[in-house]
Amino acid sequence: xQRIFAIAGLTWKAALRFKLFLVITxxxxxxxxxxxxVIKDDGTAEGFTQIILTYTLSAITALLGLSTIWLxxxxxxxxxxxxxxxxxxxxxxxxxxxWIGKWLGIVTLNAVLLLISGAFVFxxxxxxxxxxxxxxxQKLHTDILVARGAAKEADMTAMIDEETARxxxxxxxxxxxxxxxxxxxxxxxxxxxxxxxxxxxxxYFSRPWQIDLGFAKNSLADKPLxxxxxxxxxxRTLSGTFTLMLQAGDPKSGKVWRSEPMSLAPSTESEQVFxxxxxxxxxxxxxxxxxxxxxxPNNTALSFPLEDGMEVLYxxxxxxxxxxxxxxxxxxxxxxxxxxxxMAASFLSFPVAAFFSLTMLVVxxxxxxxxDAIDSGxxxxxxxxxxxxxxxxxxxxxxxxxxxLLSVIRLVQNFSPVDALSTGRCITWTELGLAFTQIVLVIGxxxxxxxxxxxxxxELATAxxx
Amino acid sequence: xxxxxxxxQSPVGNPKSDEVVIxxxxxTKVFKDFWNRPKARAVxxxxxxxxxxxxxxxxxxxxSGKSTTIKLLLGLLNPTKGHIEVxxxxxxxxxxxxRIGYLPEESYLYRYLNSRETLDFFGNLFxxxxxDRNNRAEQLLDMVGLGKTQTRAVGEFSKGMQRRIxxxxxxxxxxxxxILDEPTAGLDPIGCREVKDLIIxxxxxxxxxxxxxxxxxxVEDVCDRVVIYxxxxxxxxxxLKELLAKPDTLxxxxxxxxxxxxxxxxxxxxxxxxxxxxxxxxxxQNLESYxxxxxxxxxxxxxxSGAQSGARVAEYLRAGGEEKPATERVLExxxxxxxxxxxxxxxxxxxxxxxxxxxxxxxxxxxPAPQPDKLTSKTETAKPVxxxxxxxxxxxxxxxxx
Numbered sequence: 005x006q007r008i009f010a011i012a013g014l015t016w017k018a019a020l021r022f023k024l025f026l027v028i029t030x031x032x033x034x035x036x037x038x039x040x041x042v043i044k045d046d047g048t049a050e051g052f053t054q055i056i057l058t059y060t061l062s063a064i065t066a067l068l069g070l071s072t073i074w075l076x077x078x079x080x081x082x083x084x085x086x087x088x089x090x091x092x093x094x095x096x097x098x099x100x101x102x103w104i105g106k107w108l109g110i111v112t113l114n115a116v117l118l119l120i121s122g123a124f125v126f127x128x129x130x131x132x133x134x135x136x137x138x139x140x141x142q143k144l145h146t147d148i149l150v151a152r153g154a155a156k157e158a159d160m161t162a163m164i165d166e167e168t169a170r171x172x173x174x175x176x177x178x179x180x181x182x183x184x185x186x187x188x189x190x191x192x193x194x195x196x197x198x199x200x201x202x203x204x205x206x207x208y209f210s211r212p213w214q215i216d217l218g219f220a221k222n223s224l225a226d227k228p229l230x231x232x233x234x235x236x237x238x239x240r241t242l243s244g245t246f247t248l249m250l251q252a253g254d255p256k257s258g259k260v261w262r263s264e265p266m267s268l269a270p271s272t273e274s275e276q277v278f279x280x281x282x283x284x285x286x287x288x289x290x291x292x293x294x295x296x297x298x299x300x301p302n303n304t305a306l307s308f309p310l311e312d313g314m315e316v317l318y319x320x321x322x323x324x325x326x327x328x329x330x331x332x333x334x335x336x337x338x339x340x341x342x343x344x345x346x347m348a349a350s351f352l353s354f355p356v357a358a359f360f361s362l363t364m365l366v367v368x369x370x371x372x373x374x375x376d377a378i379d380s381g382x383x384x385x386x387x388x389x390x391x392x393x394x395x396x397x398x399x400x401x402x403x404x405x406x407x408x409l410l411s412v413i414r415l416v417q418n419f420s421p422v423d424a425l426s427t428g429r430c431i432t433w434t435e436l437g438l439a440f441t442q443i444v445l446v447i448g449x450x451x452x453x454x455x456x457x458x459x460x461x462x463e464l465a466t467a468x469x470x
Numbered sequence: 471x472x473x474x475x476x477x478x479q480s481p482v483g484n485p486k487s488d489e490v491v492i493x494x495x496x497x498t499k500v501f502k503d504f505w506n507r508p509k510a511r512a513v514x515x516x517x518x519x520x521x522x523x524x525x526x527x528x529x530x531x532x533x534s535g536k537s538t539t540i541k542l543l544l545g546l547l548n549p550t551k552g553h554i555e556v557x558x559x560x561x562x563x564x565x566x567x568x569r570i571g572y573l574p575e576e577s578y579l580y581r582y583l584n585s586r587e588t589l590d591f592f593g594n595l596f597x598x599x600x601x602d603r604n605n606r607a608e609q610l611l612d613m614v615g616l617g618k619t620q621t622r623a624v625g626e627f628s629k630g631m632q633r634r635i636x637x638x639x640x641x642x643x644x645x646x647x648x649i650l651d652e653p654t655a656g657l658d659p660i661g662c663r664e665v666k667d668l669i670i671x672x673x674x675x676x677x678x679x680x681x682x683x684x685x686x687x688x689v690e691d692v693c694d695r696v697v698i699y700x701x702x703x704x705x706x707x708x709x710l711k712e713l714l715a716k717p718d719t720l721x722x723x724x725x726x727x728x729x730x731x732x733x734x735x736x737x738x739x740x741x742x743x744x745x746x747x748x749x750x751x752x753x754x755q756n757l758e759s760y761x762x763x764x765x766x767x768x769x770x771x772x773x774x775s776g777a778q779s780g781a782r783v784a785e786y787l788r789a790g791g792e793e794k795p796a797t798e799r800v801l802e803x804x805x806x807x808x809x810x811x812x813x814x815x816x817x818x819x820x821x822x823x824x825x826x827x828x829x830x831x832x833x834x835x836x837x838p839a840p841q842p843d844k845l846t847s848k849t850e851t852a853k854p855v856x857x858x859x860x861x862x863x864x865x866x867x868x869x870x871x872x
Contacts, residue, residue, distance in 0.1 A: 010594035014580065021582035021623075087578040091639065094544045095595035096568040465546040 007097045011105025012112065015079055019113055028071050032121040035063040036128065049140045053129060053148050057426040060125045065334050065422070068114060068121075072338050073361045076110050076345025080459075081354035089464050099460045103346060103452070110342040115335060122331045126324070146228075147280070151326035151430040152317040153220055154232065155294075157213050160201060160310055168194040202307045204300040213296045213314050220318055221292030224285075230317040231281045231296065237270040238305040245269050246306060249299040250281065254289040261287055265301065278427075280317070320430040329431040330421035336443040340416065341365075343448040347455035351462060371413045374406045415442040489522040490555075491647055491678045492543060497552035499538055499702075512538040514702040516552070520680060520695075522646075525673045527689040528682035530699030536682040537575050539699075540651050543680070544572055556647070568596060571645030575652045575682075577632035581625025585616050585635050588624055589642055596643040603642075609784035610638035613668075615661075629656040637665065644786055648672055650681040654688050659761045666692050671783045687758070690714075723753065 019025045040056045080103075083089040092102060133144055171193050176184075204211045217224065237246050245267045253260030261284050271277045288294040294316055300306050308314050344364060348357035377383050381403065384396035396402075419439050424431050499513040513535040520526045528536045541547045542554060545561035559566045579588055586607055593603035611617045614634035619627075624635055633656045640648060650669070654662040669679050669692045683689050689696055690710065698706040706713060727735070732750070739748055 006597050007595050010591055014583075014591060017587070018580070018582055087574070087576070088580055090541075090544075090546055090574055091572065091578050091592075091636075092595065093546065094567055094570065094572040095592060095643075096564050096566075096597075097595050098564045463547050465541040 008101050008105040008108060011092075011097075011102055012109035015106055015109025016113060018079065019075070019109075024071075024075070025113070025117075028067070028117055029120060031067060032064060032117060033124060035067060036060050036121055036124045039063060040128070049133075049136050049144055050147055053133070053144060054426045056129065056132075057125070057148070058422055061330070061334070061422045061425065064118070064121050064125070065337065068117060068334075068338055069341050069365075072110060072114055072341045073345045073365075074358060075113070076106070076342045077349045077354055077357040077361060079106050079110065080346055080349035081352070081357050084349075084462075084464060085354065087465070093464055100456045103350070103456045103459055107339075107342055107346055107452070110346075111339050114338045114342065118331055118335055118338065122327070126327055145323075146319075148426070148428040149323040150319060150428045151321040151323060152230070152428050153320035153430045153432075154315045154317055155215050155217050155220070156312075156315050157215055157310070164194065164197050164201065167197045171197065198310065199307065202310055202313065204298055204306045204308065206300055206303045206305050208299055208301055210297050210299045211308070213298075215294045215296065215314070215316050217288055217292040217294060217316065217318065219292075220320065221288060224288075224318050226285045227319055228285050229283050229287070229294075231283055232278055232312075232315040232317050233268075233281065233298075234271050234276065234278050234309060234313050235268075236272070236307045236309070237302075238307070241302070241304070243267070246300075246302050246304070248306070249301065251297040251299070252283050252294060253287040254293075254295060257289065259287065270306070278312075317429070323428075326431055327425060329433065329436045330425045332436045333419050333421040333431065333439045336419075336439045337416070339444050340448045340451070343451035343455065347451040347458070350455040350459040367409070368413050368417065371410060371417060374410045374413075378403060378406050378410065412447065416447055419443075490519050491522050491524075491557060492518075492520040492680070493553075493555045494518050494539075494543075495553045497539070497542060497554060498550050499535075499542060499547060500550045512702050513542065516697075516702075516704050518697055518704065518707060520678060522678055523673060523676050524695055525669060525679045525681070525693045527693035527696035528680065528699065529684065529686070529689055529696050530682075531684055534699040535702040536684075536699055537651055538702075540649055540680070540682055543649065544570070568643060569646040571640035571643060571648045573636050573640040573648075573650045573653055575655065577624075577629070577636040579624045579632060579635060579639070582623055584621050584623050585611060585627075585638075586620040588635055589638055592639045592642050598642070606642055606644075606784070606786060607638075609786065610641060613784040613787075614638045615664075630658055630661060633657055634661065637668075641784070641787060645677065647678045647680070650679065652683055652685075653681055654683065654685060659758055660765055662688065663758065663762060668783055668787075672787065675787070726752075 039059050040052075043055055043059055046052075083092070089102075093099065129149065133141055133149060136144065168190060172190055175189075175193070231250065231252065233250075235246075235248075246269075247265050248263075248268050249265050250263040251260060263281065266281070268279050269277050296314060296316075298306075298308070298314075341361070345357065345361050348360045352360055382395050382399045383402050383406075384399075419435065421431055495517050497513055497516040498511070500508045501510045501512055503509045516535075516539065518526075528539060530536050538547065542549050543556060543561055554561050556563075557566050557569060580591070583591060589607035589610060590603050593606065598606070608617075611620060614637055616631060616634055616638070619631070624632060627635065633653075637650075637653065640650070648669075650665075653665050653669075657665065666688065669681065672679055673692075673694075679692075681689070681693070693710060695709045696707075696713070697704045736748065736750070
């Protein structure tokens with residue numbers, strides 16, 4: 005351990021002596037303090053707070069992420085290029101200890117930088133909030149500067165699968181077609197079944213949701229809740245909005261709240277629109293189930309996505325611990341980037357390693373394209389008009405490869421701490437633990453094993469050019 | 471160290487044993503290019519063994535495979551063919567490295583650390599505790615003459631000063647095997663001499679030293695056994711005595727003799743040998759000892775911002791009880807009559823550990839031992855001559871090097 009710490013300490017000293025620490029801290033603080041001065045908002049205190057949170061936290065993540073990659077590639081690659089590593093590895097320290105020491109140095113450096121800038125963001129938010137009128141403060145603290153848990157309808161996947169299978173058998177029994185692409189037909193049927201579940205048909209049709217608040221019900225007596233909804237319209241309307249009426253409460257006991265007809269904007273392909281609607285306290289039944297019914301008075305079908313179409317938000321702890329957990333997830337990403345940079349530097353020279361790591365990031369950010377290719381089943385473009393799917397000889401190899409890659413990327417990407425914080429949603433300890441396990445232990449661990457393997461096998465001296 | 475110990479021919483009584491520290495068999499290293507095509511055969515079928523307590527020299531012109539061999543011994547390169555054992559283990563064995571000290575051919579140090587931190591860092595890699603690290607760093611820095619520049623970043627040091635730090639880090643663990651790649655490169659003559667003295671001191675304690683150099687005088691002064699490389703192959707291998715002795719020639723050195731005595735001796739010799747084969751001349755002092763002499767005098771007069779000459783071998787590296795007193799007595803005997811050490815307190819009040827008296831003692835007796843009279847007379851006549859002239863003469867002799 006003494007050896008690992010010595011290497012980690014060395015990384016710290018390098019960062020401090022080369023003024024790197026100072027420069028990054030200054031940049032971070034400029035981002036944190038300067039950004040709110042120049043960004044535009046919708047004029048409300050909530051909007052402003054939301055935007056500050058989103059922008060500053062994203063800026064911190066980006067800045068620290070890039071400097072982490074730079075630093076982690078540099079710390080190892082330059083030691084090798086400038087030959088100092090030759091003196092270090094001839095001491096009784098194993099190569100894995102050097103690797104881990106370097107990682108630890110960068111990770112602790114990041115932790116401190118993240119803590120400093122995070123504390124600034126937090127302090128700034130609280131300071132601004134304290135300057136606002138009491139009523140606005142109150143709203144800010146129920147909507148954004150809070151941690152709200154979200155409850156959803158029970159998972160319907162099993163039901164949809166079952167329905168799909170039944171429908172498929174029924175249709176096959178009726179059909180005279182002998183040879184069908186079973187997978188493709190099932191895919192289509194499944195989409196139809198899912199759409200039927202999500203849909204609220206036009207003309208005062210309704211759809212009920214039974215949302216179980218679980219253990220949270222015990223602490224929610226007399227606390228007002230919010231509904232968070234998102235929907236799509238089947239057609240466009242002139243005004244761009246749809247009318248919607250909601251009802252919440254236990255119909256048996258008769259304690260029911262009904263909304264006025266509301267005019268709400270739908271989500272589109274390019275923009276996700278969420279609406280938060282406050283509802284009174286004590287509407288759930290004794291077992292903690294809240295029944296919600298949506299009425300569709302329009303002459304167009306509305307569709308509430310199963311994933312996030314209807315959620316109940318309830319207060320679940322303070323903003324400060326939630327903010328800390330959010331930073332925790334960002335920290336996991338940084339730790340992974342440090343491992344990525346070190347892994348690259350274990351077998352590449354500094355510029356190539358930096359380029360390699362940045363390319364990996366680009367791949368992560370283009371996961372949407374990968375997902376599209378997997379959906380269409382081919383890397384080649386299909387014909388939109390005829391509906392014929394594209395086909396390429398590379399598909400056999402690439403599509404499974406993309407699938408594997410995407411599932412790895414999802415392990416890392418499926419966390420959205422910035423989004424959660426800016427909408428006042430709770431980041432649970434479970435989520436943080438999951439992030440740590442998936443991002444740092446699993447993927448980071450794979451990088452570490454690869455990096456240490458390359459580094460251990462590498463010849464650290466070169467042919468002498470005397 | 472007194473001159474007697476510098477003479478490899480003299481019986482130094484090294485505690486050599488038959489224990490093999492390094493064994494190399496059929497070692498071959500071929501550097502390959504990106505496409506795995508052989509590019510250069512740096513080391514080609516080399517065999518040798520190094521035993522405990524030996525000072526083993528790797529000699530050869532530039533690019534002959536010395537550094538490559540050393541890097542193979544340290545596990546920095548993987549051999550293409552052949553077998554290496556260091557203390558009975560593979561060169562990649564981590565625990566073995568606790569017994570090795572290595573000075574690379576250039577000072578590969580972290581430029582942003584100061585000399586104290588550098589030694590502390592490497593001390594940590596050896597799992598030394600804090601007290602030990604401080605203690606050893608202190609002694610080593612004094613030994614290499616950098617006791618007063620502990621807080622300057624190593625990157626600001628001159629090449630020679632970096633070399634000294636490099637040497638200090640190689641000794642922080644009191645290694646059993648010291649591998650020095652061109653240890654005197656970039657050092658001033660005093661530094662060279664100190665390094666050589668140090669190497670001998672280490673060997674006296676039963677440490678094994680491997681050193682590579684293309685400076686023949688370095689090797690000649692200290693090594694017991696050498697291999698000479700050319701083109702990656704060993705061309706000669708043996709003790710210096712074996713390699714250098716001319717068994718058919720005899721030399722007699724005496725103080726200056728009266729003419730009659732000399733005539734008599736010559737007459738005697740001419741009985742057996744023809745005239746042409748007998749030579750009589752005054753041996754000349756070598757440049758190194760002359761230079762050290764001049765500098766020792768100059769030091770008595772002033773101070774320098776550069777590297778100070780080191781005091782003495784760090785306490786923990788020094789020989790055990792029985793040898794030290796004898797050595798020091800010889801030292802005193804040799805040094806006292808000539809070099810008048812400057813009053814220590816007046817020149818260096820801040821660094822009482824740098825013992826100038828001892829240093830000049832180390833430097834003085836470098837002349838060939840058999841002519842104490844001659845040395846005395848020579849240095850005494852040199853004393854009044856002003857130093858700038860001596861420096862001029864020196865720099866012209868050294869080819870304009872500083």
